[in-house]
Amino acid sequence: MDTFEGLSDFVRSNTATLSRLAYLLVGNHADAQDLVQSALTKTAVRWRRVSGYDDPVAYVRRVMVNEATSRWRRWRRLRIDPVGGVPERTRPDDAADAVGRVVLWEALSRLTNRQRVLLVLRFYEDRSVQETAELLGCSVGTVKSQTHHALARLRAVAPELAELEVVA
């Protein structure tokens, strides 16, 4: 049996979903692509075992979450661009909603890795507190308190978000 049998199909059918999650976890395309590639490579190396799981995608997601919370390991030398450029992300320019989203997106980039990952799990993946705690390897109480702190920090770094609404 080919060690990587079925892997190509798995990658092809799940990369789009994983790409979206990765971008939300790390906030920029370069690191998001690295994150997807790294997580899928780790999965591929263990593919014979992972392919037997009920939900192999859950394994990849867990790897991504773990990597995203410890991204300092891939710390890069500070690179900045002194002469301007086009923002990496497409931003609609014709609505107050769009402005609000930009403010919120900027504020998210000021959170710690762990806080950002926590919010993505809770409010994008709609994970329960229990599931989030299991994924992050912490207690339910920690998830609750960290969610509170993350939202408070969002409001603190961007006063425009004082009315931030989160329907838990």
Added chain:
Amino acid sequence: MNDLRELFHTTAAEVPCYDVGGQVLRAARRRRRVARVAPVAALAGVLAVVGVVAATAPPGGDVPIVAADRPALAVSLPWLPATVGKDEGKATPLPADRAVGAGSVLYARCNQPCAPRLVTEDGREYELPGPETMPPAAPRVPTLSPDGRWLSYPDADGRYVLRDLADVRTVQTGARRVVGWSADSRWAALADASNRRVTALLSLADAREVPVTLPADEQRPLAGVTRDGAAVFGPTEARADDDPYDLRIIDATGATRTARIDTSDRLGRDKELSGFPVLAADETSVLFQVMHVRHALASPWDVVRVGLTDGSVRARFRLPVPDADVRPGRAVGGDEWAPLGGQSRVLVSALAEGAVLVHYQGPAPHAVEVLDLRSGDREVITNVAVGVVWLQVRGQSD
């Protein structure tokens, strides 16, 4: 409006599907091949290490730690100004029809969009031309050769130019920009501007190009270029946390060799080397920074000097403990890792005079320091004025 769920889903809908399938399969197959030969290699490695340690290791095997806290009186960098960024007035555009002399530092005061300035050895300042529009992902970072003679920058059309500042000569490098230099300023490493991937070395004397080819699925930062035209690359960015550091060296004939460095058990708890080494000017060693970890965040700390041939740690230069809050942030012009608070020192280049460090306070550069690699002495050479948001010294790679 400010609903997190709405933001996440709206944003996610705009994310493209990253085409990584090919790289994943190639990397997995390569790792599998490595795993198959690992037991044999490990046995050979253990035997070799036992032999080397028995023959050469000092008692205890500790890394020599040098406190870099005395002034570096023996080091002189007269070309660096005492202060950068004091002049807030308008600078003269860099003239195309006359020489301006060697450059010493590049800096920018403003957030985007604005043009960086070149400071020359005689203290004059020139504004660099900047493109009005650029591809979104292309970094637009000008760089100066170690001798200050050559400047790589994007022109008004966004095409890269290599300018001889001691003359009016230019070399058009198009969509490729310089991301590194040899210590003698004889070679410039050209990389695709959009992805920082080095594709060739350019001989500055005769504009001859020597292709550099890394395997397609290897992403490695350039550590430096030797005087005889060998490119030294840092560890692959796909390196697992517990993997040793493998440096790749490609010489002028295209021959490749690997230097392995594993200091993970010598750095102390919650420390590891950054993935961006800098080739020392003596070309026999590379410099890393130790990452100091607090609360799952890391900031750059000590400088470690490692032998390029045997991977041995020669010295660890003890710098003040950083308290920078390094996290992915929106640095000026792009999403990058950036210190948002506290202070830290970042190793930016290694010149013949010593290693150059930029002392950051928060996200802004505060001072330029030199670290004498012979004595470990350290000195502030240049103070950076408040308001400067970006700075790059001679020989600094991207």
